[in-house]
Amino acid sequence: MKKLFILPLILLIAGCSNKESDSEVDIIDKDKTYNWRLVTSWPKNYPGLGMAPERIADLVEEMSDGQMKITVYGAGEQVPAFGVFDAVSSGSHQMGHSGGYFWKGKVPAAQFFTSVPFGLTADEINAWVYKGGGLELWREVYEPFNIYPIPAGNTGTQMFGWFNKEINSLDDIKGLKMRIPGIGGEVLKEAGGIPVTLPGGELYTALQTGVIDATEWVGPYNDLTFGFHQAAKYYYYPGWHEPGPMLELIINIDAWNSLPKHLQVIIETAAKAVNQEMLDEYLAMNNQALIELVEVHGVELRKLPDDVIEEFREISNKILEDLAKEDETIAKVYESYTDFKNNVSAYHEISEDAFIESRNK
Numbered sequence: 088m089k090k091l092f093i094l095p096l097i098l099l100i101a102g103c104s105n106k107e108s109d110s111e112v113d114i115i116d117k118d119k120t121y122n123w124r125l126v127t128s129w130p131k132n133y134p135g136l137g138m139a140p141e142r143i144a145d146l147v148e149e150m151s152d153g154q155m156k157i158t159v160y161g162a163g164e165q166v167p168a169f170g171v172f173d174a175v176s177s178g179s180h181q182m183g184h185s186g187g188y189f190w191k192g193k194v195p196a197a198q199f200f201t202s203v204p205f206g207l208t209a210d211e212i213n214a215w216v217y218k219g220g221g222l223e224l225w226r227e228v229y230e231p232f233n234i235y236p237i238p239a240g241n242t243g244t245q246m247f248g249w250f251n252k253e254i255n256s257l258d259d260i261k262g263l264k265m266r267i268p269g270i271g272g273e274v275l276k277e278a279g280g281i282p283v284t285l286p287g288g289e290l291y292t293a294l295q296t297g298v299i300d301a302t303e304w305v306g307p308y309n310d311l312t313f314g315f316h317q318a319a320k321y322y323y324y325p326g327w328h329e330p331g332p333m334l335e336l337i338i339n340i341d342a343w344n345s346l347p348k349h350l351q352v353i354i355e356t357a358a359k360a361v362n363q364e365m366l367d368e369y370l371a372m373n374n375q376a377l378i379e380l381v382e383v384h385g386v387e388l389r390k391l392p393d394d395v396i397e398e399f400r401e402i403s404n405k406i407l408e409d410l411a412k413e414d415e416t417i418a419k420v421y422e423s424y425t426d427f428k429n430n431v432s433a434y435h436e437i438s439e440d441a442f443i444e445s446r447n448k
C-alpha cells in the first residue's frame with residue numbers, strides 16, 4: 088500500500104525537477120559509505136558466540152567492497168550484555184548480536200526463536216525459521232520494538248551443565264541455585280530450584296565463589312575456555328533446556344530501511360553463511376574439548392537419570408502450554424512451532440533417529 092502512495096509522489100517530484108527518476112532506489116545514494124556499530128551479549132572475540140558477529144562484519148565489508156564497515160563491541164564495552172535489545176530498539180546502535188530468550192521479560196514469544204526446552208534441534212529450527220514460516224512470525228513479533236531480526240548462529244545441542252553434587256532425583260534440584268536462562272529456568276524453578284540469569288562473562292566467578300551452585304553455559308568447546316572444570320566436578324547431559332539455540336542479528340528498522348537493497352542482501356547473506364558456519368565450528372570442536380575435560384582435567388561426565396528427564400519434560404510442556412494462553416501472539420508462535428516440531432519429529436523418527444540408532448549399535 089505504502090509503495091502505491093509513494094510512487095506517484097516520486098514521479099511528481101521527479102517531474103518537477105526534470106530528473107529521469109522513476110523508482111525508490113534513486114532516493115538512496117548507492118555509493119554512500121556506512122559505518123555501523125554492533126553491540127553483543129558476549130565477551131569480545133569469544134570463541135563461537137563472539138566470533139559470529141565478527142565474521143558477519145568481515146564478510147559484509149568484503150562483499151560490499153568496503154562500502155559498509157561494522158564495528159563489533161563486546162558485552163559491557165558500550166552497553167551491558169543484556170542491554171543489546173534496548174540499544175537496537177532505541178537506535179543508539181544500529182545492530183546487535185544476542186539470543187532472543189534474554190528478552191523474555193518484555194518479549195516472551197522471543198524464546199521460541201532461540202530455544203525452548205525439549206524443542207527443535209539446530210537443523211529443525213533452521214527449517215522452521217527459513218522454510219516453515221518461523222522467520223515471518225519472528226519479524227512480526229519484533230516489529231513493535233522497531234527491530235528486524237535475522238538468524239545468525241547456532242551452538243547445536245548444549246550440555247545441561249556443571250554441578251558440584253550428583254543429580255539422582257528431582258529432590259537434588261530443590262534449593263539449587265543455577266544459572267539457566269529462558270524457559271529452562273522456569274522449569275528449574277517449578278522443580279524447586281532457583282534459576283539465575285547472568286551473562287557468560289560473570290559465570291566462572293559466580294560458580295567459584297558460591298554465588299551460584301551450578302551453571303549451564305554452552306557445551307565443551309565454550310565451557311573449557313571459561314574453566315568451569317576448576318569450579319565444579321560433574322558435567323551433566325543432555326541439554327534438554329537448549330536443544331539447538333538460534334542466535335540473532337538484530338537491526339534497528341529505521342537504520343535497515345536507510346540501506347540500499349544490495350547492502351541488505353549482503354547482510355542477510357553474510358548472516359546466513361555464519362548461521363551455518365558457527366554450527367559447523369561447534370560440531371568440529373566439541374568432542375575434542377570434551378576429551379580434554381574428561382581425560383586431562385578429570386571431569387566426571389554424567390547423564391541425567393531418565394525419570395528426571397521425564398519430569399523435566401512434563402513440567403516443560405505444561406509451562407509452554409500455559410505460556411501460549413497468555414496472549415494471541417505467543418499462542419500463534421507456539422502453534423506454528425509445535426506443529427512444525429510434531430511433523431518434523433515424526434519424519435526424523437524414521438530417518439535420522441532410525442539411522443543414528445542403527446549406525447551406533
Ligand code: CA
Pocket residue numbers: 245303304305329
Ligand atoms: Ca546455554
